[in-house]
Amino acid sequence: MRYQWKPFSYACVGALAVILAAPLPGQTAGAAAKSSGASKSKSGAIPRAPDGHPDLQGVWTNATITPMERPAALAGKATLTDAEAKEFEKHSAQELADVDGKSESPLLAAAGSNGTGGYNILFIDRGSELARVDGVKRTSLIVDPPDGKVPPLTADGRKRANLAMRSNFIYNSVKDRPLSERCLLGFGSTSGPPMLPVLYNNNYEIVQTPDTVMILVEMVHDARIVRINGAHPPANVHLWLGDSIGHWDGDTLVVDTTNFTDRTKFEGSGDQLHVIERFQRVDPSTILYRAIIDDPSTFTKPWTLEYPFHATPGPVYEYACHEGNYAMPDILGGARKADAAGPNK
Helix, strand or coil: CCCCCCCCCHHHHHHHHHHHCCCCCCCCHHHHHHHCCCCCCCHHHCCECCCCCECCCEEEECCCCCCCCCCHHHCCCCEECHHHHHHHHHHHHHHHHHCCCCCCCHHHHHHHHCCCCCCCHHHCCCCCCCCEECCEEECCCEEECCCCCCCCECHHHHHHHHHHHHHCCCCCCHHHCCCCCCCCCCHHHCCCCCCCCCCCCCEEEEEECCCEEEEEECHHHCEEEEEECCCCCCCCCCECCCEEEEEEECCEEEEEEECECCCCCHHHCCCCCEEEEEEEEEECCEEEEEEEEECCCCECCCEEEEEEEEECCCCCCCCCCCCCCCHHHHHHHHHHHHHHHCCCC
């Protein structure tokens, strides 16, 4: 099941399609190819830790209105000019204002309102701009495949996706409910890997030593521990966030994560999920983040996400998920009432 929120309704994107249909002025094949690769950092301009490696420490945000997958109305347009992007961002802000607190909004329903109108603009902090990489605005976080779409699922992947969809309608026990609903993991793969932007709490604090990098996630206060030059545990050891080991490739931190549980289900993945992330500090206020997702049991080929993390003043706030939360007993209690009413009442 895909939990990643959709930042625009297709109606909004469709209205913008006419505006954005023209070819990008000055866009050449070389420029397009450059936009899909990693930015080049100036080694003398980035802060460095005492051991000489780039200093990744600080508070960062990956908030952006760029969707994970490219909308159909923007097919073939991996990037937008600044003028096109400004129009897109303006329409996005107006759309959010128009649906503030309304339960029929696809955006707010995707956040979990499910017809209740439980979310409004006060709760949403998703950013206001499309992600900019190599000087241009991106229309999808996915950069490979070039169409900006998740590759087709394998037969086993489709079966698991269907099973995950059906399991969302099981209400027999707390343990039947989705992990994010139980506050075990943030929804939308905020903690990852890969670490995706969602509707709010898109902040991360990185603490770095020569042998360990810790990434504290504001959403559900998940903490990722990356062991530098470590070794993965045996394959029968499974962790909520997988097991992350890292090494430095020049000025880029490369993080290899395996040993996931079969319940994380990133885009329908199983326990064979393998994610390789690259953290490149391209300037004092930007980390270029790139993640390759591979699970041969789920996806027909590996695929790649890329987007910036920007420095932000912080701080990372405490996240209180279940304290005073009546949702779980209400959800299960409502199911028991429905059971008692019977199928024909």
